[in-house]
Amino acid sequence: MPGGYHNRFIDIDLARETFDIGEADRELQDRFLGGKGLGLALLCTIDRSEDPLDPGNPLIFLTGPLTGSTITTSNRSCVVTRSPLTGGFLDSHAGGHSGTGIKLSGYDYAVIRGKASSPVYLKISRDGAQFSGASSLWGKGCFETESTLKQKNPKGTVMSVGPAGENLVRYACINTELYRQYGRGGAGAVMGSKNLKAVVFEGDEKVRYHDAARFRGLSKQVTKDIVAHPVRELRVEYGTTMWVRKGHEEGGFLPTSNWRKGRFDGYENITSEVYTKDFQWQAKGCHNCVIQCSKLARYDGKEIEGPEYETAAYLGSNCELDDPKDLLIANELCDDLGLDSISTGGNISFIMEAAERGLLSPEENEWIKFGSGEAIHRLIKMIAAREGIGNTMAEGTRKASKQVGNNSEYFAMQIAGMELSGVNPMGCYSHALALTTSDFASHTRVWTATDEMAGNLDFDMLPRYIAKQQDEKNVKNCVIVCDFFMLPHDRLAPMIEAATGLPTTTEGMFDIGERIHSLARLYNLRTGRTHKDDTLPERMFTEPILSNMMKGRVIDRDFFEGQLQEYYKLRGWDEEGKPMKETLERLNVEKF
Ligand code: SF4
Numbered sequence: 001m002p003g004g005y006h007n008r009f010i011d012i013d014l015a016r017e018t019f020d021i022g023e024a025d026r027e028l029q030d031r032f033l034g035g036k037g038l039g040l041a042l043l044c045t046i047d048r049s050e051d052p053l054d055p056g057n058p059l060i061f062l063t064g065p066l067t068g069s070t071i072t073t074s075n076r077s078c079v080v081t082r083s084p085l086t087g088g089f090l091d092s093h094a095g096g097h098s099g100t101g102i103k104l105s106g107y108d109y110a111v112i113r114g115k116a117s118s119p120v121y122l123k124i125s126r127d128g129a130q131f132s133g134a135s136s137l138w139g140k141g142c143f144e145t146e147s148t149l150k151q152k153n154p155k156g157t158v159m160s161v162g163p164a165g166e167n168l169v170r171y172a173c174i175n176t177e178l179y180r181q182y183g184r185g186g187a188g189a190v191m192g193s194k195n196l197k198a199v200v201f202e203g204d205e206k207v208r209y210h211d212a213a214r215f216r217g218l219s220k221q222v223t224k225d226i227v228a229h230p231v232r233e234l235r236v237e238y239g240t241t242m243w244v245r246k247g248h249e250e251g252g253f254l255p256t257s258n259w260r261k262g263r264f265d266g267y268e269n270i271t272s273e274v275y276t277k278d279f280q281w282q283a284k285g286c287h288n289c290v291i292q293c294s295k296l297a298r299y300d301g302k303e304i305e306g307p308e309y310e311t312a313a314y315l316g317s318n319c320e321l322d323d324p325k326d327l328l329i330a331n332e333l334c335d336d337l338g339l340d341s342i343s344t345g346g347n348i349s350f351i352m353e354a355a356e357r358g359l360l361s362p363e364e365n366e367w368i369k370f371g372s373g374e375a376i377h378r379l380i381k382m383i384a385a386r387e388g389i390g391n392t393m394a395e396g397t398r399k400a401s402k403q404v405g406n407n408s409e410y411f412a413m414q415i416a417g418m419e420l421s422g423v424n425p426m427g428c429y430s431h432a433l434a435l436t437t438s439d440f441a442s443h444t445r446v447w448t449a450t451d452e453m454a455g456n457l458d459f460d461m462l463p464r465y466i467a468k469q470q471d472e473k474n475v476k477n478c479v480i481v482c483d484f485f486m487l488p489h490d491r492l493a494p495m496i497e498a499a500t501g502l503p504t505t506t507e508g509m510f511d512i513g514e515r516i517h518s519l520a521r522l523y524n525l526r527t528g529r530t531h532k533d534d535t536l537p538e539r540m541f542t543e544p545i546l547s548n549m550m551k552g553r554v555i556d557r558d559f560f561e562g563q564l565q566e567y568y569k570l571r572g573w574d575e576e577g578k579p580m581k582e583t584l585e586r587l588n589v590e591k592f
Contacts, residue, residue: 039080101157162338253427266322314345326373346419471513
């Protein structure tokens with residue numbers, strides 16, 4: 001048996017209140033390692049859903065071979081499911097103590113199927129799963145849910161949904177450790193659709209490492225190298241929010257005014273410096289991580305983690321909100337109600353532009369204003385409760401724009417259903433191509449902004465550059481190490497080998513990354529994605545690009561299609577973006 005894994009999983013049926021404990025499939029471990037890849041392989045095999053909110057859609061919590069170890073940045077975990085926002089594949093990752101919590105319960109992963117007849121919470125430990133009624137928690141926010149369950153299970157790690165998940169908001173998240181989220185794509189709605197309020201993982205089950213002495217040595221060395229790295233210092237001091245200043249001052253791609261601009265006049269008010277000075281920011285990190293990129297802010301006698309960059313960009317500049325306290329309150333509301341702050345921000349900026357254009361009711365056109373903290377807070381609550389215009393917004397901008405009508409698809413900034421994230425692709429063309437070709441349109445797939453800003457990219461190299469980055473990131477998401485510090489494959493391979501005893505090479509890791517990308521594509525095509533979805537929001541084919549390699553030019557449709565075809569070819573996909581038979585055989589996924 002390889003080290004680093006428990007080589008056990010638990011499979012839970014909520015409808016029958018039963019569970020099975022099984023032995024991990026060695027062959028799947030070899031081909032997919034863990035995390036994203038393993039979750040995808042399982043999803044392809046067991047997903048029986050007509051719709052992502054059907055009981056047939058499984059929710060899978062996963063770890064990787066390094067999870068729970070001393071390797072810094074490795075104590076994360078992911079959930080895999082079919083996304084209610086895109087209808088396709090979703091892997092969503094969380095930090096904090098989540099990975100360690102799952103691993104200590106004695107399993108590499110937990111599959112949750114079916115739907116409970118009334119609200120329940122699950123406790124998962126070495127002995128199996130316990131089912132408990134959760135009607136008294138239904139309707140409660142994530143903060144109260146977590147603290148109630150923590151009192152009952154002080155050693156447990158709690159994952160819960162808030163009212164947004166219960167109300168099937170398509171971008172509801174799963175919350176853990178109060179301020180950590182499996183954020184993107186609506187895993188919280190899948191959990192809500194199962195009447196599952198929370199999962200508590202508990203235990204003290206350690207894994208064995210194949211070559212413990214070598215593993216310890218590699219772990220110490222990587223910690224030493226990260227501590228000495230200048231990026232770590234920046235992360236500790238400024239957190240991810242440093243990208244607000246960078247995006248405005250250097251990149252010209254800070255998402256602003258529903259992606260219309262790349263610079264925000266009020267950006268200074270939502271920078272790391274302001275939160276450090278006025279909100280006594282204090283560095284905090286995930287379990288066992290020396291980077292400590294997260295930040296604890298204080299206001300009105302409260303403590304809350306945030307805002308990190310994506311929240312500052314999407315609830316802040318993209319909604320023209322420059323009041324740092326209002327931004328923190330918006331952040332806190334999203335965390336407690338269980339909403340992905342990125343998609344929430346994207347939906348709010350969309351509806352603000354709709355109001356600005358006079359497309360809503362006279363009353364809504366009046367109170368929904370860019371820059372209004374009050375409007376943002378009210379809209380967040382309305383989305384979570386599916387109340388009034390919030391019910392439209394709870395569907396995500398793709399569907400909401402159909403309800404708003406009047407050609408509002410033009411400014412619904414989504415790709416294949418997912419609101420865009422990361423930097424503003426209107427100021428960073430490589431990011432636009434990366435989002436379009438990824439399994440879903442999130443910055444968590446690839447980060448091209450640093451290279452484009454540095455002038456390292458040209459148009460010809462882009463398809464290959466993006467494919468390579470995606471493959472690299474895919475493997476990191478299987479091992480589940482944090483992408484805020486890029487541990488390259490040649491550093492990861494010896495660690496995986498020492499942990500598991502499985503021969504691991506850099507080339508082999510890229511093969512795994514490529515395998516995952518084509519299999520995710522296959523799953524997405526099966527669940528309804530088509531070549532037509534591989535496109536950009538209409539605004540991007542009409543208005544000039546704001547900064548960097550495409551600055552001042554409007555993206556030409558034929559040029560973009562040419563880049564897509566080049567990318568498909570590199571992947572071994574046909575002209576419609578379908579992986580060819582020989583590609584699937586080469587990647588050893590033809591049986592899925
Ligand atoms: S870099 Fe930040 S998010 Fe990543 S593991 Fe460390 S503390 Fe967590």
